Amino acid sequence: MEAGVACNFNCPTWVESSENFARKSTGSLLFGRISKHGHRVRVAASAQFPLQTSSNRQRWASFELSCSSFNNLSASTLETGSVRAPYDEALMLKKKSLEVEPYLNGQSIYLVGLMGSGKTTVGKILSHELGYSFYDSDALIEQEVDGISVAEIFKCHGESFFRKKETEILQKLSSKKQLVVSTGGGAVVRDENWDYMQKKGIIVWLDVPLEALARRIAAVGTHSRPLLHYEHGDPYTKALKRLSYLLEQRGKNYAKANARVSSEAIASKLGYRDVSELTPTEIAIEALNQIEGYLKEEGGMAIAEL
Numbered sequence: 001m002e003a004g005v006a007c008n009f010n011c012p013t014w015v016e017s018s019e020n021f022a023r024k025s026t027g028s029l030l031f032g033r034i035s036k037h038g039h040r041v042r043v044a045a046s047a048q049f050p051l052q053t054s055s056n057r058q059r060w061a062s063f064e065l066s067c068s069s070f071n072n073l074s075a076s077t078l079e080t081g082s083v084r085a086p087y088d089e090a091l092m093l094k095k096k097s098l099e100v101e102p103y104l105n106g107q108s109i110y111l112v113g114l115m116g117s118g119k120t121t122v123g124k125i126l127s128h129e130l131g132y133s134f135y136d137s138d139a140l141i142e143q144e145v146d147g148i149s150v151a152e153i154f155k156c157h158g159e160s161f162f163r164k165k166e167t168e169i170l171q172k173l174s175s176k177k178q179l180v181v182s183t184g185g186g187a188v189v190r191d192e193n194w195d196y197m198q199k200k201g202i203i204v205w206l207d208v209p210l211e212a213l214a215r216r217i218a219a220v221g222t223h224s225r226p227l228l229h230y231e232h233g234d235p236y237t238k239a240l241k242r243l244s245y246l247l248e249q250r251g252k253n254y255a256k257a258n259a260r261v262s263s264e265a266i267a268s269k270l271g272y273r274d275v276s277e278l279t280p281t282e283i284a285i286e287a288l289n290q291i292e293g294y295l296k297e298e299g300g301m302a303i304a305e306l
């Protein structure tokens with residue numbers, strides 16, 4: 001009887017086909033079966049999904065399958081082992097955003113970080129998931145200055161003109177709630193910008209290693225990033241040199257953010273060899289984790305009373 005039940009129960013198929021189950025860290029399943037000899041049996045399965053994932057985005061689930069007859073509750077273990085379960089990042093993001101949203105209570109999210117840290121990419125994912133409006137402060141400045149690019153604004157009007165415009169844009173946004181704002185890499189330098197961002201918002205630093213930033217920037221070229229024009233060499237070297245300098249200057253400012261999302265920490269938590277293996281969605285999930293932590297632990301709920 002027991003062997004018959006074990007054969008019919010294909011554990012890998014069950015784990016992969018049960019979305020709800022696969023998203024939880026533990027779970028169990030109980031159901032009845034009639035064996036081919038007419039006996040009623042009870043089958044129980046339980047599984048554990050550890051946080052750790054393997055680098056190919058599969059989660060290992062350990063399971064135990066046991067079976068007993070209905071009138072005899074002492075179960076005998078049929079099978080134990082581990083199976084690969086799919087790691088559905090889109091579902092995890094949805095679940096996390098539903099959890100965090102009530103704590104956020106409409107507060108805006110301001111993403112800060114060096115150029116190329118993914119503020120725009122991750123910001124769009126967050127805004128979509130939370131149902132917030134997305135703004136890119138560089139793009140808003142470009143619109144205000146006759147549609148010319150940031151690089152042209154620097155060239156024609158100078159950096160201080162650009163910084164003034166950046167502050168004006170942040171001031172305008174500061175009266176609104178339910179925004180995700182991708183700020184310019186240098187927005188953290190002016191104290192008044194902090195006042196505007198903090199008025200109805202939480203400030204989140206996307207902290208990415210310099211080498212990864214330089215690789216990303218080199219992939220698209222340095223032409224659109226005026227602060228990199230001062231350096232010499234190939235795009236990777238130019239980006240790495242300037243970014244190292246900028247981080248030295250601004251590191252303490254970024255560190256004042258309410259929440260820090262470290263790509264290195266996420267990669268190590270997920271068992272990846274390098275931050276380049278991280279997807280923007282995985283970073284967005286961690287941003288929500290950090291925001292939740294801040295709101296729960298640092299009295300962020302007080303700000304939410306706005």
Ligand SMILES: Nc1ncnc2c1ncn2[C@@H]1O[C@H](COP(=O)(O)OP(=O)(O)OP(=O)(O)O)[C@@H](O)[C@H]1O
Nearest residue numbers: 114115116117118119120121122185216278279280
């Ligand atoms: N997690 C990621 N993995 C790999 N590439 C990424 C990741 N996030 C963003 N990128 C890429 O890096 C580049 C910069 O991303 P993005 O524009 O989102 O950064 P940013 O912080 O808004 O930059 P800036 O401040 O210069 O506007 C883009 O080409 C984007 O596709």
Ligand SMILES: O=C(O)C1=C[C@@H](O)[C@@H](O)[C@H](O)C1
Nearest residue numbers: 115138150184185186225226
């Ligand atoms: O790091 C910076 O100071 C900048 C970053 C970009 O987002 C732009 O705001 C501009 O190129 C300046």
